[in-house]
Amino acid sequence: MSQLNIIILAAGKGTRMHSSLPKVLHEVGAKPILGHVIDCAKALSPDKVIVVYGFGGEIVKNAFSQENITWVNQAEQLGTGHAVQQAVPYLEDNAKTLILLGDVPLVDVESCKNLVAQSTHQLVIQSFNKADPTGYGRIVRSPDGQVNAIVEHKDATDAQRNILEVNTGIMAMPNKYLKKWLSRLTNNNAQGEYYLTDIVSLAVAEGVSVSAEITKDEWSVTGINSKSDLVQIERVHQSKIAQNLLNLGVTLKDASRLDVRGNLTCGRDVEIDVNCVFEGNVILGDFVKIAANCVIKNAVIADGTKIAAFTHIDDTEIGQNSRIGPFARLRPGTTLAADTHIGNFVELKNAQVDIGSKVNHLSYIGDTTIGKHVNVGAGTITCNYDGANKFRTVIEDGAFIGSDSQLVAPVTIGKNATIAAGSTITKDAPADALTLCRAREQKSIVGWQRPVKIKK
Numbered sequence: 001m002s003q004l005n006i007i008i009l010a011a012g013k014g015t016r017m018h019s020s021l022p023k024v025l026h027e028v029g030a031k032p033i034l035g036h037v038i039d040c041a042k043a044l045s046p047d048k049v050i051v052v053y054g055f056g057g058e059i060v061k062n063a064f065s066q067e068n069i070t071w072v073n074q075a076e077q078l079g080t081g082h083a084v085q086q087a088v089p090y091l092e093d094n095a096k097t098l099i100l101l102g103d104v105p106l107v108d109v110e111s112c113k114n115l116v117a118q119s120t121h122q123l124v125i126q127s128f129n130k131a132d133p134t135g136y137g138r139i140v141r142s143p144d145g146q147v148n149a150i151v152e153h154k155d156a157t158d159a160q161r162n163i164l165e166v167n168t169g170i171m172a173m174p175n176k177y178l179k180k181w182l183s184r185l186t187n188n189n190a191q192g193e194y195y196l197t198d199i200v201s202l203a204v205a206e207g208v209s210v211s212a213e214i215t216k217d218e219w220s221v222t223g224i225n226s227k228s229d230l231v232q233i234e235r236v237h238q239s240k241i242a243q244n245l246l247n248l249g250v251t252l253k254d255a256s257r258l259d260v261r262g263n264l265t266c267g268r269d270v271e272i273d274v275n276c277v278f279e280g281n282v283i284l285g286d287f288v289k290i291a292a293n294c295v296i297k298n299a300v301i302a303d304g305t306k307i308a309a310f311t312h313i314d315d316t317e318i319g320q321n322s323r324i325g326p327f328a329r330l331r332p333g334t335t336l337a338a339d340t341h342i343g344n345f346v347e348l349k350n351a352q353v354d355i356g357s358k359v360n361h362l363s364y365i366g367d368t369t370i371g372k373h374v375n376v377g378a379g380t381i382t383c384n385y386d387g388a389n390k391f392r393t394v395i396e397d398g399a400f401i402g403s404d405s406q407l408v409a410p411v412t413i414g415k416n417a418t419i420a421a422g423s424t425i426t427k428d429a430p431a432d433a434l435t436l437c438r439a440r441e442q443k444s445i446v447g448w449q450r451p452v453k454i455k456k
Contacts, residue, residue: 003095004046004116005175007087010034010102011054011074016226022056024102025063026230029237030261030279032063033224036105043109044116047095050087051102079193080169081185088182091175096120098172099196101223105233106240107170108220115213119172122209123200125150126170128218136166137197139212147210150197154190165214167197168221177208245272253292267303291325299330302338316348319355337372354397366390367409371397377421379404396431400450418450 014023024034034051041049049067053060054074061071072086084099091097096119100107111126118124125147127139133153138160140149150167151160181199189195203210215221219236223229235256241264242255250266252258257274264278267286276290280298284290288301291309298315301307305318308325315332318324322340330342333350340353343360351365354372359365361378367390368382380401382393391409395401399413402421413419414431422438429435434448 002120002174003048003092004044005048005050005091005095005097006041006044006046006100007084007091007097008034008037008041008049008051008100008102009080009083009169010037010060011052011077011083012103013055013077014103014225017230018227022060023224024060025056026224028105028224028230028234029241031105033105034060034102035064037100037102037107038064038067038069040107040109040112041098041100044098044112046098047092048090050090052083052086054083079187079191080196081182081194081198084178084196085182085185085194088179091179093175093179095175096172097175097178099170101169103223103225104168104170104221105224106220106222106237108215108217111213111215111217111220112170112172115170115172118211118213119174121174122211123173123177123203124171125200125210125212126168126215126221127165127212128168128215128221129164130166130218131164133161133164133166138163139165139167141165141212147200147212148204149201152189152191152195152197165212168215169196169223170221171196173199173203177203262297273309285320294325308344365393368393368395370395371399371415373397374399374401376401377403377405381406383408418448 010024012023017023025032048070050070050072052072052074054077070090074083074086096116098112098116115124115126130136135153137150137152138156139147140151142148181202184202185194185198187194200210224233238259241260242252242258246252251271253273259277262280265283267284269287270284271289273292275293277295282296283300285301285303287304289306291307293309294307294311296313299313300317302318302320304321306323311325311328313330316330316334318336319338321338322336324342327344328342329347331349334348336353337355339356341358341360345362346359347364349366351368353370356372357370357374359376363376363380365382367384374395383406384390393407393409394412396413396415398416400418402419404422405419406424408426411425412428414429416432417429418434419425420434420436423436425437430444433444433446435444
């Protein structure tokens with residue numbers, strides 16, 4: 001198999017974006033536009049990826065510092081042909097080159113593979129039929145269907161402007177041809193630029209075959225030039241994600257009201273209500289249900305768990321058959337075991353909650369380890385910060401924390417201990433005892449028995 005070089009043209013300023021951020025760094029699905037194109041390139045297993053950059057300079061390079069990319073600066077914006085010329089010193093003589101555009105984030109990997117496969121001895125262009133081709137270069141074919149030229153809109157005749165088949169800018173060819181054609185480009189046109197599309201007429205003149213593959217997926221070849229374009233592409237991107245989830249058996253209450261800004265992996269019989277946002281890497285187990293208006297980031301949610309509406313989850317692991325929300329906030333470092341309940345207006349940060357424990361109402365639990373089958377009453381606060389340092393609270397198995405309690409860390413609540421409502425606990429509370437602290441005193445009643453639930 002011959003070698004493959006990929007050139008990504010990403011030097012444009014994107015004036016119509018009206019932004020100081022380079023166009024290719026604006027995001028689709030929480031990933032830079034250029035990042036999507038680089039991912040497509042890597043999926044083709046190339047020997048070399050060359051990105052021609054310009055506006056934004058080091059900002060663009062730094063955004064992809066972890067990628068194995070050859071960066072080439074186009075200091076002057078003199079056209080697409082000029083941009084590719086900057087990459088010539090890095091092209092391998094015996095390779096093919098695929099040219100991609102840095103502002104086309106939904107570029108299709110399979111279509112690119114097809115172009116590369118057909119380009120061993122010819123120039124292959126990706127084209128599509130545009131209902132309104134204004135502004136696009138037209139594909140000019142001979143009566144037998146062969147491509148004769150690509151004519152830019154400003155240079156086209158009236159007859160040529162009636163052609164609906166247009167150039168996408170994506171093309172593939174052997175480097176032995178590309179290098180020769182690039183050296184012969186001129187800027188004798190209405191724009192005074194070096195057009196990459198002029199290599200078509202040069203190929204025809206040499207008797208090299210030129211073909212155009214028409215794609216039916218216009219979005220896969222659509223570039224972003226404005227914030228309006230960005231919004232449209234974002235919706236198309238999200239629609240593709242939603243359709244894939246539906247194909248895998250996920251139930252979406254409304255596929256048009258879903259945002260995946262990263263990777264979402266779902267088990268069987270998952271249900272997702274409207275207006276949910278998934279960021280980073282999220283894994284949902286079998287039979288997980290996500291209610292409306294939740295934001296979930298970098299989380300693993302195990303089988304059978306139900307997330308109620310308006311819950312925010314960030315960098316958290318949740319065990320099987322748990323119940324979270326509504327209006328709960330789980331912050332980084334939180335781990336919940338199976339059968340836990342975290343209720344409305346409860347915030348957890350760097351907290352570990354063991355099997356069967358409950359924090360159901362209006363509480364802040366930070367830097368805390370909670371054992372098995374603990375009940376934390378409404379309005380409880382673990383006071384983990386003294387103004388300078390963080391300290392940890394430990395609540396052991398079976399403890400019961402009465403409502404409106406403050407546990408001032410560092411403090412340990414013993415196994416099966418009970419904290420009376422309204423207490424401010426500053427010392428360790430012993431196991432199997434009632435501890436209360438009201439007014440100025442704190443005392444423990446050894447042998448006190450917790451009330452037993454009366455069966456009705």
